[in-house]
Amino acid sequence: MNFTRRFTLAGLLAVLLPVSATVAQVDSLPSWNSGSARQAIVDFVGRVTREGNPDFVPVPERIAVFDNDGTLWCEQPEYFQAAFALDSVKAMAPKHPEWKQQEPFKSFLAGDRTALAEQGEQALLTLVTAAHSGKPTDEFSKSVADWFSTARHPRFNRPYNELVYQPMVELLAYLRVSGFKTFIVSGGGVEFMRVWAEKAYGIPPEQVVGSSGVTQYQLDAAGKPSLLKTAKVQFIDDGPGKPSGINMMIGRRPILAFGNSDGDHQMLQWTMAGSGARFAGLVHHTDEVREYAYDRQSKVGKLDEAWDEARAKGWTIVDMKQDWKTIFREKP
Known part of the structure; x- marks a missing residue:
């Protein structure tokens, strides 16, 4: 093979490989409609994972945090x-x-x-x-x-743990393939979530940060140890507690955070306050036919102040009705 031909092939590969990578990224999110929300995600991941790019982030620092209720699965009509x-x-x-x-x-x-x-x-x-x-x-x-x-959900008549958002499950997997470590950071009870989070989202128990109660070490009559759940609250992982929980349990400031309500506002603010490339996303519930539509006036998952800041600062807002081809996983 002569030099000219080698140079031509090298040039073609240089052009085609980025295109192929982009296609692979888009194909990783098949439940997302084409639009600004999906493009913002793909663009951000491309920037922080491409070596030589000014926004490149080393793998250990690729921390992504997600609220659970209303962000990864349904939260209506009650948590x-x-x-x-x-x-x-x-x-x-x-x-x-x-x-x-x-x-x-x-x-x-x-x-x-x-x-x-x-x-x-x-x-x-x-x-x-x-x-x-x-x-x-x-x-x-x-x-x-x-x-x-x-147990079955009163509207959808499906097990509660089947009502996870398929687009977000795809996003979690896409981020992990891209070198991110994904965490749940939720106001829900940590021991409640750890039972099912790995099967539902691929997030292991040690990467679940949540509210917790005090446990008490004890020995039974046979000398077998156990931990007893007491009525005393240890930590509430909601609102301003979320940045504290991240700092305590993860030890790194995230570069990507997703939420859906004012309870996630401080987590999004704290994520965006770091240096370098940052991503903040909000899931906006706009689909009353396939799921629910609510925001400012809702008693569950109220989205008011966080929504205003997201629009003012250009954070990514995912419109459930417009941006998602499907909401829930298909029935098994």
């Missing part, structure tokens, strides 16, 4: 962990006859939603605490797994 807790209280009730006379258990078990609502958020917190404490961690994990095997 799924709340549904688990309420079902657990009902199942536990026969062993607690005193609850028939104690609020908020009395109103909840009687189905008196008006009386329960009048007791405010503290009533719900009491119910959730009852469902999440007083059990060894292994027993609690089993109760979560058992609930997912039988």
Whole structure:
């Protein structure tokens, strides 16, 4: 092969390889419609992973964090962990006859939603605490797994853990192939999420950051050790707690963060405050037919101040109705 021919082939490869890489990137997101949101993601990943590019980021620093409720799976009409807790209280009730006379258990078990609502958020917190404490961690994990095997979403009549967003599952996989380490950073309970997160998203338990309660080491009569979940709160991983949780559990500032509500606002701000290339994304729920449509006025997943800042600063807003070809994974 002469020099001219070699030079020509080299030139063709130099032109074709970037195109092929771009095609591969786009094909990694088959559930995303072509548009500014998907292009922003592909462009960002291309910039930070291309050696020699001014925005190149070494692999150890490619940290991506994702909220869970409303970002990776559905969160309506109530947070799924709340549904688990309420079902657990009902199942536990026969062993607690005193609850028939104690609020908020009395109103909840009687189905008196008006009386329960009048007791405010503290009533719900009491119910959730009852469902999440007083059990060894292994027993609690089993109760979560058992609930997912039988509980069904009231609208979609599918197991709750099937209501994950297929486009976001593809995005997580695409980032990992591109050298990113992906984390969940959620206000949900860390021990609740760790039961199913790896199967649902490919995110292992050690990469799940969430709210947590205090556990107590104990030995049973046979000398077998366990960790007992207590009613004491250790850490709330929501709002301004998310940057603190990231700093404590991950130890690196992310270069990419995705959320969907004001509870993620500080995590997005903190991510974007770092040096170098940065990406902040918001999932905007706009599809009342395939999922739900809500933002500023919603009691669950309220998106107000974060939405304003995202639009003012040019963060990427994913319009669920326009940007996603499909919402949920197909039924198995």
